[in-house]
Amino acid sequence: MNNNKGFNWFFPIAIGAILLFFFSNMGGDSSSNQIDEEAFYKLMEQGKVEDVLIYKDTEKADVFLNQAAKTELAKKEAKKERSPFAAFDFSPKPDYTLSFGDLQLFLEKFDKIKAEYPTVATKKDYGIGKNPMTELLFTAIFWIAIMALFYFVIFRKMMGGGGGGGGGQIFSIGKSKAKLFDEKDKVQVSFKDVAGLEGAKEEVQEVVDFLKNSEKYTKLGGKIPKGVLLVGPPGTGKTLLAKAVAGEAKVPFFSLSGSDFVEMFVGVGASRVRDLFVQAKAKSPAIIFIDEIDAIGRARGKGNMTGGNDERENTLNQLLTEMDGFGTDTNVIIMAATNRADILDKALMRAGRFDRSIYVDLPELHERREIFDVHLAKIKMEPNIDREFLAKQTPGFSGADIANLCNEAALIAARNSHESVTTQDFLDAVDRIIGGLEKKNKAIKPSEKRRVAYHEAGHATISWLVEHAAPLLKVTIVPRGRSLGAAWYLPDERQLTTTEQMLDELCATLGGRAAEQTIFGNISTGALSDLERVTKQAQAMVTIYGLNDKVGNVSYYDSTGQSEYSFGKPYSEATAKMIDEEISKLIESQYQRALQILGDNKDKLDALAAKLLEKEVIFREDLEVVFGKRAWDPELTEHPVSSTQKNNEPTQEAEVIAPESGTQL
Template sequence: MSRTARSGPPPTPAPPSKPESPKWARGGWLLTAVMLLTLAAIVAPAFWTSPAPSVSYTEFLSKVDAGQVESVTIDDEGAVDGVQRGGATFTSRVPTALDPGQLESKLREKNVKITATKASGSLLSGLLGYLPFLLFFGFLVWAGMRAQKAAGGMGGLGAGGFGRAKAKIIEAQRPTTRFSDIAGYEGVKQEIGEIIGFLRDPARYAAAGAKGPRGVVMVGPPGTGKTLFARAVAGEASVPFLSITGSAFVEMFVGVGASRVRDLFEEARTRAPSIIFIDEIDAVGGRRGTGGGLGGHDEREQTLNQLLAEMDGFDQSSGVVVLAATNRPETLDAALLRPGRFDRQVTVPLPNQAERAAILATHIDGKHLDPDVDLDVVARGTPGFSGADLANLVNEAAINAVRDDRTVLTAADLAAARDRVLLGRRDSSNALLPEERHSVAVHESGHALVAALCEHADPVAKVTILPAGMALGATEQLPEAERHLYRESYLADLLTVRLGGRAAELVVFGEASTGAANDLAGATALAAKMVTEFGMSPSLGPVGYGSADGHDARPELLGRPYSEETQRAVDEEIARLVRAAEDRATTLLHRHRRALDSLAGQLQERETIDGDVVAAVLRDELIPVDEQAG
C-alpha cells in the first residue's frame, strides 16, 4: 500500500530550534579539562628543569682527587648526584662490582659530605606506569558519554541515559497520512476508526458510560501496511505519534528495557492525547517462561512485565492509546492480549483482487502508462501479493522500461516485473544443452496440458522455458476468481498439475529427472496438509494434527502430537495421494501424446507461449476440450 500524492503546496515547516547543549557534554568537557591540567602540572617540571651533566666514574674519581667535589648523594643502586665546590652539579654511577669501601675512604679523605638514599623511579616513569589505567579510565568515560548521547541521555556521566526510551516522536509536524491515502481495507478502517473518536472527544464516550480502547494490536503478514494504518490514525486524530520498535526496549543491561517502557509512557502522558505505536511487539511481548534458562529474571520478561503494568495502570482519561503491530500473534503472551490491555485484535490481511487493483493505482500515480495496461488483469495475476510486493512490482516495471530507454510502462514491463519477483532474474548466459532444452520443454508442456485437462485447475496464462533464478522453466496459472476455500477436488487437481511435468518425462523419455525435485517437494507438502490438517484421508478420518509450520492445533501437546503408528499411517496416505496424482497425470498425457509432442515442439521453437496456444493444441486433437469438460 502507499500514500497518494496530495494536492496543494506543502506546509511550511517550523524553523528548527537550536538544540540545547546536554548536561553530559558540559560535564564531560569540564572533567577532561581538569584531567589535562593535572597531568600538565605533574609532567611539566620534568621538562622545564635542565638535566645535570653526566660524567664517567673515572672522571668522578679525578674530581674527588682534585678536591673539586663538595658533596655526593649515592643510592643503593650506585647512582651518584654530586655538587662541586663552585655549585655546579653532575651525575655519575658507581660500578656495583667494585669495593665501595675504597670509594668511601677516598671521599672521607677529601672531606666530601656523603648522603645515602634509596633508589626511586622518576616522576615521569611513574606516570608512564599508570598510563594504561589512565587510558582505560578515559575510554570508559568516552564510551559512557557516547552511549548516553545515543540514548538521548540526560544527567551526568552515569548509566542513567540507557533508560531513556528511543521513541521517534512526531509532533512538530503531525503525521499527514489519512485513511483516504490507503487503498482498500474499508473494514479495517472502520474497526480502528473508533480510536480517532476517542482521542478527539473522550468525554462523549464517558457520557454514555463507555470506555475507549486502551490498545489495539494489528495482525497481518509483512508488507500489508500495519505501520501505515497507525500513522493514518494519528493523522486523522491530529495527535502526537510516538513510534518505537519492540527490539529498541531490549538491551544487554538488566532493567534498561523496563526503564524505557516507563519513560515512553511518561512521555506519552505529557503529550496527551497521543498515540504510542510499538512495531514488531513480538520482540518484547513473547510468552514468558519460553525464552531460555534465565526464567523470570530474563531482561525480556522484565520489560514485558513493565509493559503490562503500564497498560493496566495508566488513567484511561489521559488520552493515551497504544497501537501495536505483529505478524506472529501466536507468540504473544496471553496477559498482553486480555481485555483492559489490548482490547482489540484487528487483522490486516493480504489484499483481495479489487484491493490490489486500487493499490496498484496508487503506486502508478505520476507514472506514464501505455493504454494496453489493464490493472485488473495485473491484479488478477498477483494473488498473494501484499501492498509492499505491489509497490516493488511497479518499481521493477519502471526499471525494466528504463533499460529499454522508455518512460512509458507497458503491459510487457509489468509481466516481466512479475516474473522477476516470482522467479528471479532471467540469465541469458545460462544456456541449456540441446537435450536439456528438449527435456525442459517436455516437462513444462506436461504441466500446461494437465492444467488444461483438469476440470478444477486454474487456467494456464503463460508457459516458458527461459531460465530464471533457480527455475529452468515455468508454467504460470491465473485464478479466475479470488478463492478463500479450497475443495478436495481442487486440491486433487492441484496435486495432479504439480506432478504433470514428471509424468511427461516418464511418458516421453521413460524415466524421470532431477528437474521435478521442486514439484515433488510442493506436492508432498500439499498432500501432508490434506492428510494431517484438512482431514481428507479416509483411513485417518477427520482429525487435525497441527500445521506443517510447527504450530500445533493443540498447543498443550509438546513435540509430535501422535504416535509412531499414526506417523506410519500418515506417511502411507501421503505417498498414496502423490502416487494417485502421478498416475492420473500419466494417464492423461498418454491419452494426449500428440498434443504433448506438439506443444513441446512449439516451446522449443518459440521459448514462451501463452495459454491460448495450449488450448489450440488440444483443439487440434481428435477429442476437443469442450467434450472432455462435458
C-alpha cells in the first residue's frame, strides 16, 4: 500500500509568515510619530494632550491626545502606509512618542504650563520602559502558538490524523471512508444469524468458498467472480447477508455506502474509489461491500438535463475501471446491495463486473416463522405462543418488519404491566404498526358512524359472497390512525393471479361505496383509498398484464425503468382514449356487480351493520352467523385476529388488504 504523503507545505509557509512579521516590525515604521519637546509643550498649551506616560529608565514618554485632537490627526495621516500586521495588534497605541533630555527639567516645565494654563487637563503617569527585542520575541511566540494550534486542530483533523490520503492530497479528502473489519475488529454475524433466505445463502456461501479455497477453482481454469449484487425490497436482509459473508469468510471486509463517494469537490469520488481498491488489494483476499450502490451506479446520461451529474458519472466510470482491472488471482470480491436494480447502469451489470445477481425476496410463510424464532429468542414471552400463527398473520412482512413487530409487542406488554409478552400483545402490535394508534375517544357523529358501519359491512359482505376474495378476519369501525374504519383480510400468498381473482378483488373493494349507495341513496368521500386502489389495479390489468380483450395481449410496462425519463407515452392518442374507456368500463361493471350483490342481500347487510354498530369490532365467526360458511373456502386453521390495516388517506374510512407476496400491481 502506498504510504507516500507528499511534501508538506505548511512549515515553509509558516516560517515565511514569521519572517515577514519580523522584518515588517524591524523596518522602522512605527505606529506612532516622533515629537520633540517644543512641539509637545505647544500641544499641551493648546489643550490637546490628554495623558503622558513617562518611562524614567529610558527618558521617553508616550503622548495620548484627546478625542478632538485624535480626529484632526487622523485626517492628516489618512494616506500613511501601515504595517500589514497592524490590524492584528489590539493594544492601545500612543499618538506621539517623546524623547526628553533631563527628567527633572521636563517635569518642571510640565508643571509650569499647567500652572499658567488652568484649562489644561493633561495627566501624567509613570511606567516601565519597553525593550523592543523582548516585545518582538513575545509577539513571535504568540503567533507561533496560534499557527501550531491551527495546524494540529484544523489541518490534522482534515487530514485524518496526518495521513496523506488518496493521490497525496494535503487535505486527504480523496481518502476512502470505508470501515474495515479484519482480525482486529471481526464481524460476529454468521449464516446462523440469517433466518430464511435459503436460496440467497446458498449462492453467497459459494463466495465464501471462493475466498477460502480459491485454488480449488483456479486450478481448473475457473475465474473467481468479481462482483455479487444483492437485489430486493427494503428490509429483506441484504446488508445482514453481506455481514454474514464477512463473518464466515474471515477475511478483511470493507463496508461503506454509495453516498460515501459523493462530495462537493470535483474528482473526490473517483479518488475515493481508487483509494478503496488500493487498500483492498493490499489486504487481499478481501471483500468490498457497497450498500445502496444506486447512489453512484445510476444509468449514465439519463435525466441529466444540465450536466450536473458529471461528478457522479466520473465516480461510476472509475468504479467500472477498477472492477474490470482485477486479475484472476487478486482474490478481491465486491458485493453491493440495492432495491433499485432497474436504474443501474448496464455496464455495471455486465458479465465480468457483477457476475452474479442474487434476488432477496420477501420471506415466505416458513421463512417468516424462522425469522420469528430468531427475534423471539430475545423476548420473555408466554410458552404457548404459536409461531406458526404469528407467521400467518404477517403476510408481506419483511425481516425488518418482523423485528419491529417483536419489539413493539414487548413495549406494549411492558406498558400494560404484563409479566411476559402474550399473543394479544403481538396482535396489538400488528394493529399499532399497520393501522396506527387506536382513537376510541375520537368524536364521530352518529350519522357518520352509521355510514362507516355500512361502508365496512359492504366490503365484508362482498368479500364473503364472491369466490376469489381474500378470507376476512376482522372488521372494525373504531378509528385508528387516519382511518375511521377498516377491514382486515388474509390474502393467499400466491405467485400468479387470474383475471377472475382480480375482478373479485375489484368488486370487494368497491363494496363500501356500493353499500352507501344501496342504503343511503348517495355516496361520500370515504371511498378515496378504495378508488385509488381499484384505479391502479384496473390500469394494471389493461396496460401491463394484457387482461383486456379490446386492448389485447400487449403490455406497456417498461421493466428497465427508463420510461420515467420519457415525456411521451408508448402508444398513440387513440390507444390512450381506448385504454381510458376500458379502465372506466372495467371499474363500473364491477361497481354495478357490487350493487346487484348487495341489493340481493340487503337484509344480511343490515344485520352485519347492526352488529358493527353494537360491537364496533366483529370477527369471522360473526359473519358465519349472518351468512353461513363459505362453500368454496378450505377449512381455515387461523385464529381470529384482533388487528386492522392502515389507511394513509386523511379522514377516510376504508380497508387496505394486507400486501401480497408475489405478483405486484
